[in-house]
Amino acid sequence: MKLKLKVKRGNDSEVRYDTFEVEVQEGMTFLRALQMIKEDVDPTLTFRQFCRAGICGTCAITINGFPKLSCREQVLPYAMMGEEVVLEPLDRFPVIRDLAVDSSQMITEMKKLRTWISGFSGDVRIPPELSKKIERSADCILCLACQSHCPQMLEEDYAGPLYFAKLYRFLEDPRDDEGLMRLKVAVEEGNLYHCLSCNKCNNVCPKEVEPATLIRELMTYTDIDGKGKE
Numbered sequence: 074m075k076l077k078l079k080v081k082r083g084n085d086s087e088v089r090y091d092t093f094e095v096e097v098q099e100g101m102t103f104l105r106a107l108q109m110i111k112e113d114v115d116p117t118l119t120f121r122q123f124c125r126a127g128i129c130g131t132c133a134i135t136i137n138g139f140p141k142l143s144c145r146e147q148v149l150p151y152a153m154m155g156e157e158v159v160l161e162p163l164d165r166f167p168v169i170r171d172l173a174v175d176s177s178q179m180i181t182e183m184k185k186l187r188t189w190i191s192g193f194s195g196d197v198r199i200p201p202e203l204s205k206k207i208e209r210s211a212d213c214i215l216c217l218a219c220q221s222h223c224p225q226m227l228e229e230d231y232a233g234p235l236y237f238a239k240l241y242r243f244l245e246d247p248r249d250d251e252g253l254m255r256l257k258v259a260v261e262e263g264n265l266y267h268c269l270s271c272n273k274c275n276n277v278c279p280k281e282v283e284p285a286t287l288i289r290e291l292m293t294y295t296d297i298d299g300k301g302k303e
C-alpha cells in the first residue's frame with residue numbers, strides 16, 4: 074500500500090507543494106515517512122524530530138489541517154483512504170523552512186509569564202490528590218499544537234493556551250509563591266479572559282492537558298491581588 078503525501082515546502086515568502094509516495098510499513102508514523110523521503114528521495118526536506126516517542130514535543134506538524142505529533146500519528150488510516158495527505162508547518166508560527174517553524178516567540182512569552190517554579194526552598198510534601206490535580210498542567214510538552222490551532226492567537230496580545238495551561242500548576246503547587254502574581258500578568262498582559270472557550274486546544278492536545286478546561290478553572294481564581302498565595 075502506498076501513502077501519498079503533499080508537503081508544503083519553502084518558507085513564508087516562497088511556497089510550493091511537492092508530492093511524494095511512500096510504501097507503507099507496519100507501525101509507520103508520519104515522522105518515519107518523512108525520514109524515508111529525506112533518506113531516499115529528497116535530502117533537502119526539512120522537519121524537526123528528536124525523541125520519536127511523543128515526549129519532547131519537537132515534531133508537531135499540521136496533517137490535513139490538524140496539528141499532530143508526527144512521531145505518534147500512524148499513517149495507515151490515512152493510506153487506507155487512498156487520498157493525498159497534506160503536510161504543512163504549524164499555523165501561527167513563522168516558517169524557517171518546509172515543516173520547521175520558528176518557536177522562539179514561545180521562549181519570550183514563557184519569560185514574560187515566568188512559567189517556572191519560584192521561591193522553592195527546603196522540603197515540601199505534595200499530597201497525592203494535589204499531585205493529581207496539577208498533573209495535567211505539568212504534562213505539557215510544549216509541542217505548540219494548541220497554540221497553532223487556537224483562533225484567538227490571531228489577536229496579537231493573547232498569550233495562548235500553552236501558557237495558561239502551564240500557569241495553572243503554579244496556583245496550586247506549594248513549592249511556588251508567585252502564582253497569583255503570574256495570574257495577574259496572564260490577565261493583564263496575556264488577555265486570559267479573551268479565551269473563546271471553544272475547546273479547540275483541548276481537541277488537538279496530544280497529552281490530554283486540556284488547556285481550555287484549565288483556563289476555565291483559572292478564571293475561578295478571582296483574588297488577583299498580585300501578592301502571591303496565602
Ligand code: SF4
Pocket residue numbers: 222223224225226233234267268269270271272273274275284285288
Ligand atoms: S478554548 Fe480558548 S485557548 Fe483554547 S483554542 Fe479556544 S480560544 Fe484558544
Ligand code: SF4
Pocket residue numbers: 212213214215216217218219220234235238277278279280281282283284
Ligand atoms: S498544552 Fe498540549 S497541545 Fe499545548 S503545548 Fe502543551 S502538550 Fe502541546
Ligand code: FES
Pocket residue numbers: 121122123124125126127128129130131132133142143144145
Ligand atoms: S519527536 Fe519528540 S514528540 Fe515527536
